[in-house]
Amino acid sequence: MAKSTFDTATSSSGSGSGSGLAVFDPYDEKPAEPQNPARRILSSFKRNPDVHITQKGQVGANGQVFDVESAALATAESPLARKLKGRHLQMIAIGGSIGTGLFVGSGKALQQGGPASLLIAFSLIGAMLFCTVQALGEMAVLLPVAGSFSAYSTRFLDPAWGFAMGWNYAMQWLIVLPLEIVAAAITIQYWSSPISPAVWVTIFLLVIISINLVGVQGYGEAEFVFSIIKVIAVIGFIVLGIILDVGGGKNADYIGGRHWSTPGAFNNGFKGLCSVFVIAAFAFAGTELVGLAAAETANPRKSLPTAVKQVFWRICLFYIVSLTLVGLLVPYTDPRLIGQSSSDAKASPFVIAIKNAGIIGLDSVMNVVIMISVLSVGNSSIYGSSRTLAALAEQGQAPKFLAYIDRRGRPLFAIAVASTVGLLAYLAASTKENEVFSWLQALSGLSSIFTWGSICLAHIRFRRAWRIQGRSLSELAYRSQAGVIGSWIGFVFNVLVLIAQFWTGLSPVKPQYGTPISGAQAHLRSFFQAYLAVPVVLAFYIGYKIMYRTPVMRCRDMDLKTGVRELNLGELLAEEELERAVWPKWKKAYKFLC
Numbered sequence: 067m068a069k070s071t072f073d074t075a076t077s078s079s080g081s082g083s084g085s086g087l088a089v090f091d092p093y094d095e096k097p098a099e100p101q102n103p104a105r106r107i108l109s110s111f112k113r114n115p116d117v118h119i120t121q122k123g124q125v126g127a128n129g130q131v132f133d134v135e136s137a138a139l140a141t142a143e144s145p146l147a148r149k150l151k152g153r154h155l156q157m158i159a160i161g162g163s164i165g166t167g168l169f170v171g172s173g174k175a176l177q178q179g180g181p182a183s184l185l186i187a188f189s190l191i192g193a194m195l196f197c198t199v200q201a202l203g204e205m206a207v208l209l210p211v212a213g214s215f216s217a218y219s220t221r222f223l224d225p226a227w228g229f230a231m232g233w234n235y236a237m238q239w240l241i242v243l244p245l246e247i248v249a250a251a252i253t254i255q256y257w258s259s260p261i262s263p264a265v266w267v268t269i270f271l272l273v274i275i276s277i278n279l280v281g282v283q284g285y286g287e288a289e290f291v292f293s294i295i296k297v298i299a300v301i302g303f304i305v306l307g308i309i310l311d312v313g314g315g316k317n318a319d320y321i322g323g324r325h326w327s328t329p330g331a332f333n334n335g336f337k338g339l340c341s342v343f344v345i346a347a348f349a350f351a352g353t354e355l356v357g358l359a360a361a362e363t364a365n366p367r368k369s370l371p372t373a374v375k376q377v378f379w380r381i382c383l384f385y386i387v388s389l390t391l392v393g394l395l396v397p398y399t400d401p402r403l404i405g406q407s408s409s410d411a412k413a414s415p416f417v418i419a420i421k422n423a424g425i426i427g428l429d430s431v432m433n434v435v436i437m438i439s440v441l442s443v444g445n446s447s448i449y450g451s452s453r454t455l456a457a458l459a460e461q462g463q464a465p466k467f468l469a470y471i472d473r474r475g476r477p478l479f480a481i482a483v484a485s486t487v488g489l490l491a492y493l494a495a496s497t498k499e500n501e502v503f504s505w506l507q508a509l510s511g512l513s514s515i516f517t518w519g520s521i522c523l524a525h526i527r528f529r530r531a532w533r534i535q536g537r538s539l540s541e542l543a544y545r546s547q548a549g550v551i552g553s554w555i556g557f558v559f560n561v562l563v564l565i566a567q568f569w570t571g572l573s574p575v576k577p578q579y580g581t582p583i584s585g586a587q588a589h590l591r592s593f594f595q596a597y598l599a600v601p602v603v604l605a606f607y608i609g610y611k612i613m614y615r616t617p618v619m620r621c622r623d624m625d626l627k628t629g630v631r632e633l634n635l636g637e638l639l640a641e642e643e644l645e646r647a648v649w650p651k652w653k654k655a656y657k658f659l660c
Contacts, residue, residue: 135625137461138221142629144212144460146362146453147282147475152369154286159356159373160380161293164300165443166249167349169436172389173396173415175345177403178575179338181393182331187342188349188389192381194559195350197552198518201525202357203374207367207544209629210360213457215517218524220461222531222624225616230607231520232458234599238351238513239451240483241506244490246444247271248503251491253437256412257430267491270441275485278448281474282362285449292442299435300384303416306423307391316424325397333398334575340566341575344511344596347563349385351514352446353377354521358453362475366631367638371544388416395419404577448488452480463610504595512567512599519560522553529553531621541636564600571596 176184202215211217216235220228250270251263259266277288313320332338356373360366392415396403402418414436420429456477459469470479493502529550532539539545546552571593610616646654 134221134225134619135628137225137463138211138217138625138628140460140462141211141213141217141361141457142209144361144457145471145475146212146456146477148362148364149281149283149475150286150359150363150369152365152372154290155356155359155363155369155373156376157290157293158286158359159353159376160384161289161296161442163350163352163355164293164296164380164384165349165352165439166246166436167345167351168300168385168388169416169432169439170414171345171349172392173403173413173418175342176393176396176398176415177400178334178345179342180329180331180333180398181326183333183339183342184389184393185386187339187346188385190559191343191346191350191563192385194556195353195518196378196381197546197548197556198521199353199356199374199377200546200548201553201556202354202521203370204542204544204546205525205528206357206360207370208542210363210366210370210631211457211629212361212460213454214358214360215354215521215524216454217457217461218528219520220463222524222527222619223520224611224618225463226607226611226614227520228461229458229463229610230603231517232454232461232463233606234513234516234603236451236454236458237602238510238517239447239454240487241510243274243444243447243451243484243488244493245503245507246440246447247274247488247491248493250437250440250444253433253440256433264492270444271485271488271491274441274444274448274488275481277445278452278481278485279476281476282359282449285445286359288445289442292438292445295435295438296442297384299432300388303419303432304383304387304391307388307395307419310419310423311391311394321394323394325394329397329399337570337573337575341570343563344567344570347514348511350381352443352450354514354517355446355450357521358450361453367543374544375547392416392419395422444488448481448484451484452477455480455483505598508595508598509602510599511596512564515560515563515567516599516603519557522557522560525553526550526557527619527621528624528626531624531626534621535624535626537626540639543639567596 172184172188175187179187205218206214209218213220213232216228216232218228219231247267247270248263251266254261254266255263277284309315311321334341356370356377360370363369396415396418400418403413403415414432417429417432417436420432455464455468456471458464459466459480468477468480468483471477490502490506525546532542548555572589574589574592574596646657649657
């Protein structure tokens with residue numbers, strides 16, 4: 067390709083170049099952009115010539131209809147822009163999943179399970195997620211390919227399972243976008259706004275789409291700002307919560323562990339604990355985005371390990387500490403915990419704790435933070451769904467037009483599809499809003515569990531293939547701190563959550579307020595709203611498996627080379643090892659933890 071570019075440049079130079087023509091650099095693969103700003107903008111939307119698409123029905127070297135080799139090459143050479151910096155990844159890792167799941171969903175968890183169940187479930191899910199993100203980090207540092215975990219499922223498990231996981235993850239974020247926009251519109255109603263929700267839906271939708279059309283750098287900068295606001299808010303609440311609990315509030319009332327004895331630490335027994343697991347999983351959804359962003363990071367080998375390690379501190383500080391304080395300050399019998407929807411800010415235990423303290427105006431500040439968190443998740447939903455759809459298309463597992471990536475590295479048609487689905491948010495003005503969104507949420511309710519389980523299993527298979535193919539662990543640019551044992555723990559725990567959800571779906575927790583579920587039809591409806599994602603994923607997997615006769619990947623046949631960005635990795639690791647040897651002990655400890 068470089069030769070043909072040089073030839074074109076040479077032939078053009080003889081005839082001269084007009085003022086409106088792009089000038090070719092003989093030492094560059096691509097033509098320089100036009101100098102005119104308007105033409106430069108229009109030119110940026112043209113298709114990137116480096117896009118690779120695996121053809122459907124193409125027979126690979128193994129004689130199968132799905133060509134695994136071409137799919138791996140397509141995701142490895144995706145022309146997505148590599149403009150995310152270390153600070154972007156770190157803030158995506160720290161604050162990326164802090165949203166309505168923590169600020170509002172924790173209220174439902176507290177009401178159903180009590181403060182002890184809230185703390186136990188979030189701690190166990192957090193430990194499982196730490197193992198999962200460590201496994202993802204190890205694979206993403208070595209292979210920062212487009213599609214990340216769905217591509218790893220294709221390469222290390224089964225292309226049919228990769229297809230199912232890719233569409234499972236894309237659908238999750240496609241559905242989350244209208245849900246979060248509606249949540250933002252509901253949040254505005256906290257101030258009894260007379261403006262129609264449809265107006266706010268339009269404003270929020272335009273803001274989120276505009277951010278993503280700027281490119282990956284726009285997404286990174288927006289998440290950087292959003293995450294800083296969320297982190298400051300959570301730290302502020304922790305400080306305030308400690309003060310209120312020890313009697314430093316307006317009424318000078320010492321609370322301590324009063325609510326753990328009256329009304330109690332647990333509600334609804336073991337079933338209440340199981341019901342909280344799924345809410346906790348929803349709250350942590352989005353943590354894996356740091357792996358998806360690796361393909362668009364300038365230097366994932368340097369940036370990603372730091373971001374992955376910081377997930378542990380985010381789980382400990384922002385979730386465990388803040389939810390401990392929530393359980394101390396708000397009793398699970400408080401009727402305000404039962405909101406009109408899963409995004410009703412009035413049902414947030416964070417807001418309730420502030421209102422109970424009688425601090426005027428601070429509840430509105432917390433509500434603004436909740437609204438920003440909602441917009442942040444909506445921003446991530448377009449990013450996550452568009453990148454996954456583009457990667458599926460590059461592998462021949464989605465319509466070809468979705469693989470369109472322009473010269474600025476934006477998957478334009480995939481962004482357009484995600485934005486179009488966001489128009490469902492206008493159902494906020496419909497009388498059928500709750501009905502529609504309950505079933506949409508059912509489609510994506512367990513998506514994160516499948517994604518995390520697949521990451522753990524892919525890592526287990528990756529490590530086995532690494533050993534069978536005679537590779538040493540010292541050749542890995544980053545090793546999971548939890549190791550293969552951590553991946554087994556993560557995989558088993560995800561399976562247990564699926565079992566717990568099956569049980570609570572068949573026999574739901576009795577509501578503390580309102581009418582309990584009764585009758586066969588109502589129970590069947592409740593079960594499918596809790597477990598609909600499972601048959602959908604299985605249908606995707608079995609259908610693709612039958613159609614394309616995909617093989618379960620053997621360890622000795624797995625491709626461990628395509629997509630490795632650092633060709634002289636051994637030399638670089640040796641140099642870094644010599645550099646680390648002279649570090650003082652405090653720096654070694656800091657780098658291990660962060």
